[in-house]
Amino acid sequence: MNVVSKKILFNEPLTLGSGxxxxxxxxxxxxxxxxxxxxxxxxxVCHAFSGNHHAAGIKEENAKPGWWDELIGDGKTIDTEKxxxxxxxxxxxxxxxxxxxxISPKTEQAFGAGFPxxxxxxxxxxxxLLADHLEIDCWEMVVGGSxxxxxxxxxxxxxxxxxxxxxxxxASSKISTQNIALNEVAREIIKKDExxxxxxxxxxxxxxxxxxxxxxxxxxxTYLSESNMSKRFGRKLQDPLxxxxxxxxxxxxxYLQYKGEQFAKTFDANSYILMTKxxxxxxxxxxxxxxxxxxxKSIQAKLLIASFDSDWLFPKExxxxxQMSAIKAGIDSTYIELNGEYGHDSFLFYSNDxxxxxxxxxxSNG
Amino acid sequence: MNVVSKKILFNEPLTLGSGxxxxxxxxxxxxxxxxxxxxxxxxxVCHAFSGNHHAAGIKEENAKPGWWDELIGDGKTIDTEKxxxxxxxxxxxxxxxxxxxxISPKTEQAFGAGFPxxxxxxxxxxxxLLADHLEIDCWEMVVGGSxxxxxxxxxxxxxxxxxxxxxxxxASSKISTQNIALNEVAREIIKKDExxxxxxxxxxxxxxxxxxxxxxxxxxxTYLSESNMSKRFGRKLQDPLxxxxxxxxxxxxxYLQYKGEQFAKTFDANSYILMTKxxxxxxxxxxxxxxxxxxxKSIQAKLLIASFDSDWLFPKExxxxxQMSAIKAGIDSTYIELNGEYGHDSFLFYSNDxxxxxxxxxxSNG
Numbered sequence: 001m002n003v004v005s006k007k008i009l010f011n012e013p014l015t016l017g018s019g020x021x022x023x024x025x026x027x028x029x030x031x032x033x034x035x036x037x038x039x040x041x042x043x044x045v046c047h048a049f050s051g052n053h054h055a056a057g058i059k060e061e062n063a064k065p066g067w068w069d070e071l072i073g074d075g076k077t078i079d080t081e082k083x084x085x086x087x088x089x090x091x092x093x094x095x096x097x098x099x100x101x102x103i104s105p106k107t108e109q110a111f112g113a114g115f116p117x118x119x120x121x122x123x124x125x126x127x128x129l130l131a132d133h134l135e136i137d138c139w140e141m142v143v144g145g146s147x148x149x150x151x152x153x154x155x156x157x158x159x160x161x162x163x164x165x166x167x168x169x170x171a172s173s174k175i176s177t178q179n180i181a182l183n184e185v186a187r188e189i190i191k192k193d194e195x196x197x198x199x200x201x202x203x204x205x206x207x208x209x210x211x212x213x214x215x216x217x218x219x220x221x222t223y224l225s226e227s228n229m230s231k232r233f234g235r236k237l238q239d240p241l242x243x244x245x246x247x248x249x250x251x252x253x254x255y256l257q258y259k260g261e262q263f264a265k266t267f268d269a270n271s272y273i274l275m276t277k278x279x280x281x282x283x284x285x286x287x288x289x290x291x292x293x294x295x296x297k298s299i300q301a302k303l304l305i306a307s308f309d310s311d312w313l314f315p316k317e318x319x320x321x322x323q324m325s326a327i328k329a330g331i332d333s334t335y336i337e338l339n340g341e342y343g344h345d346s347f348l349f350y351s352n353d354x355x356x357x358x359x360x361x362x363x364s365n366g
Numbered sequence: 367m368n369v370v371s372k373k374i375l376f377n378e379p380l381t382l383g384s385g386x387x388x389x390x391x392x393x394x395x396x397x398x399x400x401x402x403x404x405x406x407x408x409x410x411v412c413h414a415f416s417g418n419h420h421a422a423g424i425k426e427e428n429a430k431p432g433w434w435d436e437l438i439g440d441g442k443t444i445d446t447e448k449x450x451x452x453x454x455x456x457x458x459x460x461x462x463x464x465x466x467x468x469i470s471p472k473t474e475q476a477f478g479a480g481f482p483x484x485x486x487x488x489x490x491x492x493x494x495l496l497a498d499h500l501e502i503d504c505w506e507m508v509v510g511g512s513x514x515x516x517x518x519x520x521x522x523x524x525x526x527x528x529x530x531x532x533x534x535x536x537a538s539s540k541i542s543t544q545n546i547a548l549n550e551v552a553r554e555i556i557k558k559d560e561x562x563x564x565x566x567x568x569x570x571x572x573x574x575x576x577x578x579x580x581x582x583x584x585x586x587x588t589y590l591s592e593s594n595m596s597k598r599f600g601r602k603l604q605d606p607l608x609x610x611x612x613x614x615x616x617x618x619x620x621y622l623q624y625k626g627e628q629f630a631k632t633f634d635a636n637s638y639i640l641m642t643k644x645x646x647x648x649x650x651x652x653x654x655x656x657x658x659x660x661x662x663k664s665i666q667a668k669l670l671i672a673s674f675d676s677d678w679l680f681p682k683e684x685x686x687x688x689q690m691s692a693i694k695a696g697i698d699s700t701y702i703e704l705n706g707e708y709g710h711d712s713f714l715f716y717s718n719d720x721x722x723x724x725x726x727x728x729x730s731n732g
Contacts, residue, residue, distance in 0.1 A: 174601065176592055176595075176596060177592070177595040177596045177598075177599045177600055177601065177616075177618050178587060178592040178595050178596070180601070180616050180618055180619065181583075181587045181595060181618050181619070181622055182584075182587060184583070184614075184616075184618070184619040184622055184623075185580060185583045185584045185587065185622070187613070188579070188580045188583060188623070188626075189555055189580045191613075192559075192576040192577075192579075192580060193558075194560040210558040211558075213554070213558075214551060214554045214555045214558060217547075217550070217551045217554060218548075218551045218584065221544060221547045221548060221551065226542055226543070226544040229542075229543040229544050229547060230542060230543045230544075232543075233543045234543055235540065235543065235546070235649065247553070247557075248550075249643075249646065249647070250543075250546050250550075250646070252543050252546055252547050252550070253546065253547070253550040256547055256550060256551070257550075257554070260554075277615075280615065280616070281615070283601065312678075
């Protein structure tokens with residue numbers, strides 16, 4: 001598999017949905033496989049909340065494989081021998097693309113809290129500029145899970161003739177009140193860390209890592225299913241020799257402490273806030289009198305909508321709601337409910353049914 | 367309704383399940399109605415996680431009614447014209463009974479983080495001492511919701527001949543891995559507040575109110591149901607004039623901010639930690655080879671087990687598990703699943719079915 005990592009500079013100013021402007025921006029990208037001569041075999045992979053451009057392959061020795069390495073590669077579900085896969089870190093993120101930790105040309109300091117609000121539509125606009133840069137006129141498929149699935153849906157709405165298929169996995173056309181509430185708790189935890197400094201922690205030489213850690217611990221619970229946690233940890237007590245903290249009793253506490261701490265080392269707090277706000281505000285039907293059927297009518301792409309039975313964060317009702325609206329809108333759409341052991345996170349992992357469904361969808365006639 | 371508030375001092379040292387000792391303790395109590403001459407009409411009401419002794423009535427003008435005022439009173443479900451109801455704040459709490467904010471006779475300072483670990487069994491032991499003090503030999507009923515229901519269950523196990531009926535509402539014989547995980551996140555948030563000072567915030571003249579607030583915001587989400595939140599708040603935007611914080615977009619965010627802030631003014635952080643730890647560790651079957659059937663065999667009380675359909679924190683499977691074990695143990699037990707609009711919190715509110723079930727159970731022959 002041919003893997004190319006590249007940071008691409010876009011010099012033109014970008015006006016965001018909020019009305020604010022970025023004076024140019026960079027996208028950190030990874031591509032897998034080869035673009036054919038007709039440029040007709042391109043697949044765009046959109047990352048979820050805390051994902052990034054590193055979707056497949058192993059970049060350096062001992063490094064982690066990409067977050068969707070189980071599904072992307074030579075002979076795999078999204079076959080790099082047939083398709084050219086494009087992955088990127090979205091703007092507002094913290095893994096190489098322009099985001100709150102980037103230097104603002106205006107102030108010559110990190111954007112920090114001053115980084116403008118971004119939306120799923122803004123990401124699709126930057127991805128369209130990336131497609132233009134790569135001279136890809138039309139994606140064979142845009143695919144993503146969770147927040148990534150929202151981008152796939154938005155692509156189908158924003159650019160009906162630039163995308164043949166959209167695979168919308170473990171996603172929603174708008175998140176629930178409970179999800180907004182959980183995101184608000186995470187933001188509250190981060191913002192009240194004494195090292196947050198109203199988002200300007202970088203200029204203070206600090207990071208709100210305690211807040212980030214606790215926010216991720218909460219997030220992690222919502223990404224897994226209750227049954228998966230029960231099976232893995234049950235009520236097993238933690239070995240005292242490997243306790244992260246003296247007050248810990250149970251294995252699950254130690255696991256969350258560890259996961260939270262690891263995450264806090266690699267993620268930016270302002271990005272966390274921006275990404276959750278983008279998730280909260282996603283609601284494409286808003287511009288169509290809150291009528292999702294009307295909103296989907298212009299879609300020309302085929303849709304595959306997939307939900308996982310153990311996902312309680314984005315339960316199957318969300319997928320079924322998009323599907324019913326798509327059917328009512330008279331567009332070409334299919335729906336599957338998959339067994340997934342890992343709750344919401346199931347979209348990250350290979351299973352035979354999942355793989356067959358995605359592969360057959362991708363290989364079908366557009 | 368005759369309401370009596372009283373703080374009762376117990377001079378004898380109390381050895382806790384952990385092996386630690388309290389050199390005497392106080393219980394803040396409220397009673398409703400009159401104890402009859404035979405002392406045979408007493409009902410013990412056990413409070414849930416953040417509840418207290420003030421279960422019914424209005425103490426002062428403009429003050430809040432008790433947390434179960436809808437069900438306790440003259441002519442109400444638990445009828446104070448027939449029954450003498452005893453309510454108390456549990457030790458380790460922060461509403462008048464001995465807890466982390468009380469002065470330790472040893473150090474002459476607040477116990478703070480030095481307050482010993484408490485358990486549901488410890489609470490039952492102190493409640494037994496309270497019964498002795500009141501010369502109540504046998505409760506007509508012990509009743510509680512959530513963590514209160516665990517106390518009712520423990521009473522039936524610990525004192526088979528001192529309790530005629532136990533009403534175990536929205537409770538569990540042990541909480542799930544996910545619940546432990548959520549409690550650990552709440553503890554993490556509180557403990558990492560810079561004002562926590564390893565639990566000795568009182569001696570620093572501070573309170574970790576930011577941590578308490580965020581922990582409660584999280585808790586509040588788990589007490590409600592997704593459908594209730596959707597119905598109440600949906601995706602409605604908050605009126606800018608009444609925003610608790612400039613970054614707030616949605617009504618549900620503002621609501622949680624408000625609720626969290628109110629809670630942080632009245633609750634103690636060490637109590638929060640102690641109470642969640644007591645909830646985590648409750649598992650009476652542990653002492654019976656993890657066999658709940660064996661654990662319940664000695665029970666002589668009649669049981670009423672009730673779950674609410676919208677409760678996702680303590681879902682009906684928990685209630686059904688106690689019920690199945692009770693049936694296998696050959697004890698007198700009945701189960702109902704109630705419609706509840708408010709998720710886990712449904713146990714706090716009156717409904718006709720709920721009231722009839724509880725009233726008929728209480729009035730039945732013991």
